[in-house]
Amino acid sequence: MNTCREDLQKNNRNPFYLMFESIGVVYGDIGTSVLYAFKEALKTMNHTSLVGRVEVIGLVSLMIWILTIIVTIKYVLLLLRADNGGEGGILSLLALLLKKIPQHSNILIVLGLIGFALFIGDTMVTPALSVLSAVEGIRYIMPELDGFIILIALGILILLFMIQSHGTQGIACFFSPIMVIWLLMITISGLIHISDDWGILAAFNPLYALYMVVGKGSVSLLVLASVFLTITGAEALYADLGHFGRKPIQYAWMIIFPALTINYLGQGALVLANPEAIADPFYMMFAGWFLPFAILMATCATVIASQAVITGTFSLTRQAIHLGFLPPMKIFFTSETLKGQMFLPSINLFMFLGVMVFVIGFKNSESLVSAYGISVSGTMVISTIMFSVFSRVYWKWKLSKVIIFILPLLLIEMTFLGANLLRFFDRGYVPLLIATLFIVIMWTWIRGTNLLSTLTRHTDIPVQSFILSIEKSSQKVPGTAIFLTSDSEAVPDALLQNIKHNHVLHEQNIILTINTANQPRLPKEERFICEKISESFSRIQLFFGYMEEQNVSQALADLRNNGLKFEIMNTSFYLGRRKLVPISRSGMPNWQDNLFIMMFAYAEDPSDYFYLPANRVVEIVSHVNI
Template sequence: MALSALGVVYGDIGTSPLYALKESFHHGHNIGITHDNIFGILSLIFWSLIIVISIKYLRYVLKADNKGEGGILALTALVTPRTDKHATKRKNLIRLGLFGTALLYGDGMITPSISVLSAVEGLELITPVFSPYIIPITIAILIGLFSVQKYGTDAVGKIFGPLTLFWFLTLGGLGIFNIIKEPSVLMAMNPYYAFHFFMENQWNGFLVLGSVFLVVTGGEALYSDLGHFGRQPIQRAWFAVVLPCLVLNYFGQGALLTHNPLAAKNPFFLMAPSWMLTPLVILATLSTVIASQALITGVFSITMQAVQLGYIPRVLIEHTSEKEFGQIYVKSMNRMLMIACILLVFFFKTSSNLAAAYGIAVTTTMGVTTILFYLVARQKWRWSRWKAGLICGFFLIIDLSFWGANLLKVVDGGWVPLAVGVFIFVMMTTWKKGRKLLAQRIRDEVIPLSLFLDKIDTQRPYRNPGIAIYMASGLKDTPYALIQSYEHYKSIHEHLIFLSVVTEEIPQVPQSRRVEVNSIGHGCYTVFVHYGYMERPNIPKELDGLQIGNILLNPNEATYFIGKERLFATEKPGMAIWREKLFAFQTANAQDATTFFQLPRKRVMEVGVQVEL
């Protein structure tokens, strides 16, 4: 598991040496390549890795799991109050968590693009002949990367794990090779050099933090991937392999710059002997493909959580492992990420241009994570206000420092991930509010289930042989599909089952609590099927062999009735017209309920209804 975690979780942070130190000495920062500046930036890099990754995420944040699952949505679920008197606080926390989640999608677009592009650019150091082909080669590699996602995290991890281990050992070896020539560079671990750097460079030194942040950009994806591997394998891989190899490589690059300041144009590749350049470019390219895996699997995880919690429309989610539940593949999201990455490569053209857009979304998400973690520490772990405040306050100062430095990147391209995040946030909130509004509109047209049962008792309609299962989001009111069919046919089935799928705010629901059956008389039953937000519903599987009265249910012999809404935007109170149109578009393009709940298609009847929002 630790080896697989190495290939999936640490690919992103493991390829930062390709561009992080290079961008720190970018000409736009006006930082001279002097002994003090080199030591100062190395000190910042070292302590960023220690504070942000080793302490914040691995020591503290990874402990804030929701039944083994990580990520900002899981963190939000942990701290969201359930009582009505905290309704306003609940909404604000949910919005905060949703916004942080939405920004991760923007990060998921940039990570594959900048990682692969930065590695392929190394071909130019071998021969200028490759220069016109950098972008086509990058796009071809990205297409290949997204094409293998359907085989699952487990298969990908088994392939990527050993290769990533070799990559990190190479990083460490290159670092040692250069550190031997200038061992004094190790003195940069002293935090004095970081403070001295700020004192000497002041504003320009602060701006460099935007590039230094590139060394820790994989932290949030690391947390999102917690459910794939578990805390211990992730921690062991970091302290045994990743951290020492990264530190050695960054300090090796620094040692090179002390002797050859001109190497700042691409210190990673220039720190290698000339005979090693070609295999290093190939290895770096393969490793950047792996780097993208952390964000891709993280995006898959938060997509499934968002679907189950009702924040985005239903999408097809495929489980790729029979042993590990958290290993999934989301085809539609995979395709969208691929297209977005290709467009980013076309638009920005170089890794330096992409670096200018990289960071603002991730720093914002990291800040949100710190705020939510403070609430977990206070509410769930019962930390004192002083303890939680000191620890989280320290982390927040670091987050805000990085955030402020990256904020200046907005005009240079940082607006792209922000725009993506805002767009997805609007989509999420519109879907959630739209579903609530739709339920209210339909509720106005139906009658309470108790009244319908009284109507059956009074009118005694003809009962067709067989079992009818009516899918409904709640069981207080009569499903609209039943009202429509009864008005047209004046008959109902002999046995009626009103089925509601309940998504709990926990990752998985024990099988003992999965199904709840209640008899409500007149041959009618209510069935509640409970799932966690990380589980994909399979209704026939849960109903197979279920005892309903004196019937042993066969889900392939029942008839499933589902309401199919056609929505129209109106001036009625609810949402703005543009949001109602957006919600109608989302509804029309959502995965159908038959596929999502894995119902037998030949046993499903859809009853149409027109609804004015």
Template sequence: MAGPAAGVVATDEARHVKQNLPVLTLGAIGVVYGDIGTSPIYAFRQAMSVRPGVAATETEVLGLLSLIVWALTLTVAVKYVFFVTRADNNGEGGTLSLMALARKTFTKAPAWITALGVIGAAMFYGDAMITPAISVLSAVEGVELVAPELTRWVVPITLVIIVGLFFVQRFGTAKVAIVFGPITAIWFLVLGISGLVHIFENPLVLWALNPWHAVEFLLTHAGIAFIVMGAVFLAVTGAEALYVDLGHFGRKPIVFAWFGLVFPCLLLNYFGQGAFVLEAGPENVSSPFFEMQPKWALGPFVALATMATIIASQAVISGTYSLTQQAIALNLLPRMLVLHTSETQSGQIYLPQINTMLMIMVLILVVGFGSSSELSNAYGIAVSGIMLVTLSLLLVVMWRNWKWHPAAIAAFAAIYLVIDGGFFVVNSAKLFQGGWVPAVVAIFVSLIMVTWMVGRARLAEKTRKDEVPLQFLVDNLSKKKPTTVPGTAIFLTSDVEGAPTALLHSLKHYKVLHESNVILTVRTSASPRVADEEKVHYEAFNELFSRVIVTFGYMEEPNIPKALALARKLGWKFDIMSTSFFLSRRSLKPGQKGGFLRRWQDRVFAALAKNASDATGYFHIPTGRVVEIGTQVVL
């Protein structure tokens, strides 16, 4: 029965994708490619700015264009579109999804796989800070060409736009997202047309399709090759969004959008910028992207560019919310308040804490760096680091999941370790020119995640030592039955085998049991979603005690009342109005064991646990049915 049913589901999903392919493709253009679509504003400009003088201009322009063309082709079109998007975890993508997929095939996953996931997620936060800052700032800088007297207002205008962007997050992005696709599609068409006009005037630039020009440039400009490749890398920033947003649109719309519109328009615009530089002379051009536009169209073009950068920023901000939700579900971060902004789309969420912290950091970056040229030095490390982590986890998936031949894996690794590793090295060279910002953020977030995981493990170990085995308690209470009161009591615990602390303290202080006592454990699956028929496991010990294990996917909202309703199908009858939920509220005290590092970690973990969101709200338990029992634990 399972085989045909699965086939029917797959057929229905395929039919749904086919019917909605145009809509999904348009949505992918707006959300997935918004970030990479703003790269032409500054990528070629930065690459041109590091040329030594104006000698051999034609050779240099063709070399730079060839580097950009083949960076886009090999990194985005081949690696991400053909390979990375195939590594979906039940349809979901992103660093943490890839980590979960890689861990699935191990009985006990190696720690280094989790470490890679942590590093990749931490680097994404650095990327999420810089993307809104550099994107919006680079677009607003176009005002300098329209009205030079407004140059001193570029930073203030950028700050106002960014504050407004983060302020509207609380209202949800569902309505705004409707116009994302059409505006970004118009943006790409304008990019392509504006580039094509200049290509007609100087078709010589099309010779840049020959990869030899890229190789020749690197050989003849070895002294600045590192700096140039760091600038060229800006052309592929945003490629990581291909994989992050895989679950929202599916692979086919993402592929169609890339080859049908995005890739051709990006190439046309870069070629057009190169043609314009050759026409005007590099010494006369400071911002080819804006200067190659007709004067009459410059104002509307700057406005359109600003809208495109806002959309690009919105996609990264929404991605940060989703990443944080996944990290919380996978126990990499403490619980945070997650607000749902749509009644129909579960993925439309808003995290106030993340929104506030992200906005503050973006504003600081805009004021601190002051221009997109300066910010570009800080941009590459985070994105190139994410790409290197993605490649490492992808190789594990090729080996363990896809069962590729070792020779094929080795060949793929050899090619892309050179490309991705090279990009990471050249961007690391800008560490002291601004690259330290995302590096510091990534290190800080990684330390928080590691501290949280280590602290949870220590707390679980200590709690396990203090608790008694659940089976032992059940057997003893069956022999010597205490006084019972009507109703059902549900005790939450993370340890399936141990008796919940709340149950032990309830017996100690109240000396009574409810007629029905349920030991409830919530687990997170390595899959993004768990089918309803597999979500709940019910086991009755005797008439007094039973155990329920609820498993949520890491992309799902952990709603306990809804999950428990599924348990009725398994034979457990209960009335929510006569049910009490017992939770342990631990007050953590740092211990004196170990050295300085251990005591420091204990203090940070205690602070994180204290500020974590309330379990009642996180699991959607009715507040009027909750009894919290406080305990003090010395770490």
């Protein structure tokens, strides 16, 4: 295990190593879509019309061109260039836009939050669908275990969520080798079966794909909803940009894309040559003696894909917390060497319960497919809209260029969204319910914190006048007091209460404000602003990027190296803890009041969140009517 971590630490800057590693993280989801995408598209066609030669070639053609247009052009060539200090993802894109056009912040925040919430809704479906699809292969080698498939899938997923608290750094170095073996396996199997019917190569002709879109009448939309499974996990390319960098992810796609294309061609040729393979074309590509190994590799690959989804959810949730969209939560960092290795207990539990419900409630991958698609296609549409604004603001693209390059992408994605919405009443609404829950939680938190800030601002006392009135009249005690506050211009409530009840001041008093910047990381020279207010009062503003640990103790230690004089063991940190009391006419409905108060009460303790020394923290509670 130590050797594994040492290898990761040693090679984490090597672009070829990063490319290799990204195969096991970024492309886990899209790399396992061959398990179910073509199978489900064929079943959809089979239920609605005859599946002939043209239809099989047309489906494969659709898959190839969707991978080309959406993944290659939109994500690999365009969106990966829209980084925020090296970070990607819909919230990073939102932070970029908020820096340039704050006057439209409300519209942008609504779009970003909807996109993030839809992503969360998708994260419940992906592990359940992937693992079930892999485990269902057991019925082909051990039919007597068919009734235990759900239990086996549940066991794998329970184990996966249980190990999150311990971190996966010890086994992370095996992810990419396993995925490379998986890619070799699906490539070789595809190459072998293409020769079953060389006519499948006609799928490279986009006219076959166009025929499936416009030539099949009402069936076309149903087919598009199934074919959309081909690009599951495409959003991960952008979300994981900060972990690996643009070039490694782009280079890795040059390996993934041919592997997926060849396998889909092989599945198509197999079905053309043997129509009975329509039942499960992926597993029927493998000879009986090799099938157990194929099932084992599929299971390993889907577990790795699920792990990537969980890690990505932790990372995006942390961004949302630091940007002020969610209440502070406990975050444990599980690795000192691997970037992005963290554990959020509340999110892990939420995802675990959601995945269990999906597996138990839907029972098989075919049923789960109906729940998949709306959230992902919705997220894609929103990211394209936000990218069009980004290209105008940052790249200075002319409107004509946006129309030429981005509008076609948007129209294609909106078509997929419309196709997936047809499944809304066929349990497609379930991920949307999860997304709606997250939207309500984030909207309530943002609205509540803004209301709380407005209420307290009315009673705030300006710092300068307060210091002049108390500095000479108050008795002073040795040491330093640091008062945390959200408003650097107003007297912290903890300071007011300390003067009111204890009638003393420390020799040195620091009013400390912690701010989150709209960029992922900040250099040390941009970390703080110090201002001397009077002989015994200073004002310090600390700044953190939204991807950084808000380690106040470490930041203050850096300040000491820059001339700020205080002894940490002779310093007291004063926190003003508010106890919220609901009242009528607060500005929010009663249910939202109660939800905000509950979130506020259960938010992580600021002393833990900001890494303050527990034995030096003094909390002063005040009641606030809201």
